Amino acid sequence: MTSTAASPLTPTFPSKLPQVGTTIFSVMSALAAEHDAVNLGQGFPDFECDPALVDAVTQAMKAGHNQYPPMPGIPALREAVASKIEATYGRKYCANAEITITSGATQAILTAILAIVHAGDEVIVLDPCYDSYAPNIELAGGIVVRVPLTPGTFRPDFSLIGGAISPRTRALIINSPHNPSATVWSAEDMLALQELLAPTNILLISDEVYEHMVFDGAEHQSTARFPGLAARAFVVSSFGKTFHVTGWKVGTVAAPAYLTAEFRKVHQFNVFTVNTPMQYGLAEYLKEPAPYLQLPAFYQAKRDLFREGLEGSRLKLLPNTGSYFQCVDTTNVSDLNESDFCQWLVREVGVAAIPLSAFYGDGFNQGVVRFCFAKKDETLHEAIRRLKKL
Template sequence: MTHVRTPALPSRLPHVGTTIFSVMSALAHEHGAVNLGQGFPDFDCDARLVDAVTAAMREGLNQYPPMPGVPALRDAVAAKIEALYGHRYDPAREITITAGATQAILTAILCCVHPGDEVIVLEPCYDSYGPNIELAGGRIVRVPLTPGTFRPDFHRIAAALSPRTRAIVVNSPHNPSATVWSADDLARLAALLRPTDVLLISDEVYEHMVYDGRAHASASSHPELAARAFVVSSFGKTYHVTGWKVGYVAAPAPLSDEFRKVHQFNVFTVNTPVQHALARYMADPQPYLGLSAFYQHKRDLFRDGLRTTRFELLPSEGSYFQCVGYSAISDLTEAEFCRWLTTEIGVAAIPLTPFYADGFEQRIVRFCFAKKDATLQQALQRLARL
């Protein structure tokens, strides 16, 4: 009998394994824990949005849309950005609808990073950035955000810039720390990049979740940065439909042209009826204009409950995350503490160590409060033991 074997395949990502999100979610399910680990809601989206998708399907809008996206949706995105941030993108040339923000970031990196180029990432950072850069053949240059405050260290960013720097990835509101860049921060970044040709990939998926009266400082709002930026956002985060995997990129026409060259070959285009539904739903700006107040209520409810525990509450300026220090509770590592918290207390969190390449330990973990109030109350009842 002929011996059958699968050929050996050298990995493009040899250091990548199962993500911490999958590990902790499986552990939470096994132990019946309240899962405040992964960043997605446990409540439904607006029924009007589901009805709009159904209506689009029944109207026969089920075939391929244009490669860059349904024109009505690109028009709606351009109008929103202009209304909020004062910058007008041409919807025909400068807005591209993507299969979620993760695809948008990968495509932005693939279109501009050549083998040997350097890309600056600010740690801790979302776990797709590094593998995306590696897949493009680029070199990751890691610059830490200031430990404790997670503010950008512009002296260290300046020192990391080199003639080989192709791009810098910035995320605000920030996952995992929930910090938010200010307009002054953007101005300092613009001053650093002014004499260079370095591009900006601005991950703004939590743009509509900024608290305590702050305004989101978008790269789109700063003309110098907008001229060199791929600005990424997510309908999934904004409208509580993370499983739909639809986002967008706004970028100047020369950058969008290169972006679309890659986009057309890695996804081609995005779900047609969902695009039409989103375009119709965006006619009412209230769902995204009211999102900060919606989530600030949940943030405040969760923070008030945590104050009865020995956790140290870090600021939560934006996003739907709350980081806490646990040094007064345990000397376990972050991963060990999250495992203990899940199995013994019945609440799942995420360690910050996987957001650093070197697994930097700070005894800080991240909770997600994008949950029903009843879910948060249940978690707080269990955490009250601490």
Template structure:
């Protein structure tokens, strides 16, 4: 039988490849973005109580009411925008499902969706599966900041949406309030929707606030905000997230969501609702991850890697140009493989976040690890 692939150019992701290589060589895996430490035991206990209490059947398609109410309260307290938990908050099976469902809900064949490269690797396949056309706009080389002149030039009568991501994966840049206002001004008078990937919203450093689109009424009115409990609470394997959007947009999102996944793990939702009653875990998260960032950056300062700014998320990008004499003039993917085999530390090549690769000698480390894991990695990297 011959199967005509819907995604003929898609293979195994670089994350799976590098994780497998790290396992084969016993390397410290600073590639794939997930913690190697446990979540708060209180969260596990809250989910266990829900299970033991018989909360194990289908919840509402839109999500457990208590969790939607808690999410709406958190957004209002953090960003000053009020969402109706009944009509404007939907619980999802993680952020990737939320983005895919959003695209399926709003994109028709031939519609254009702008993505800012480098970007998370699910965006483009999701757009293709929805029948849309991907319009790639590069972020400013070196700084990875949005170039609004290029975004303006990319807009057309066929533009259906733009996907933005702050804090940004892979570069760890964070959009400013001025950049959000410039985006709002650029889209004024258009029908372009915004998909705002804010899964690292509670990992913004050095006293900066996270500039959610919810802070800007003109953007909030046209935006789907996507966030992730997995990222915030160190439970990436639970795959629970949410979408916040105006009622009319949420109604279209839910039409697809009900046939895409229908609903999400019931006891996990109840446990998260109870845990959200205490804001301390997410309010303390910036300091928690900033300490890890600072530990990691201090160790890298003793190497010849050139550190790029890390304003948010749990990633650190570095320029490895100074090591080209040591390992040969390797591209970033080959350098990551060499680093894993020869030095014992796995990283991710930033070229993997571009459609056609990148010539820049930049790789990405994840510092969402135990301090002892980071110190072990730094010890190995110091031998370079």
């Protein structure tokens, strides 16, 4: 293993992220590989995308679309995204001035934060939250203000969110469907947030990468549906999540023209442009809405397979209304803390999971771990077989 300690000849400097090490996702994936475990930890599919999408990208390459595209994204893809949002959520964004193609959702979120957060600004995040949010805020010189979602249900507590707002609050980050808890914000939640933010100048970053994974006939309540929220929001989406191509790292940001202009000032200097043939391929593929319209049923079937397989086991299944994650309570199995349990599970049972404590700023332990069911059915059956030994 390579040491990260400075050699005597290497100049040292204060770290900008002194508390940050290797992410838990990389750690658990490496451990899973070492022990030949079924990896239900890191959130990516183990199955292929639609061959038609690969064909569309291949044709774009053969057609010569291999040089720099326009900085905000090729017009055809931005227009397709704007049309998709309007058809799905009823809000019309200007493709030219309000849609930007990004190098995945992670870059989109970092870029939005760098564009709006000044040194000393506060940004509210709702714990548990995706692990990039806090380091992004710190890199921008901002202050992370953590507000817990309600333990057990993971519902937003608007009295706590309101209590965390101060004159220095620049932005709030929300995420629905939610990683890691697999909960979904309701229309009532979004209206409550709209009312809370109405008298403020607080900006909103809405992480909606699992937008097409909402189950049991419910609809995703995108920020784009609510005029008072959309007017202050960067709405972030991910082609990687929607079309099973997480390694392509292509996402989108929809925002009002003023916010988009500020976003693009940063975007042009941290990535400038995004993979050209993939943009052309995605633009062509989006002409047919069936792949994303059918996604809720596709993942609901995998959710049901996984949940039904674990019924009767000592793992207690938490509710799942969206995303491709399933949380389970492990307290009937072990009194180990979540991190130690996950390591034990890999070594002794041969299945990798992620501790929910990794998504909390203070490492809050409640005996809950997260599995990813974005896997082939045979992968899920093998994981179920191993987990039933518990």
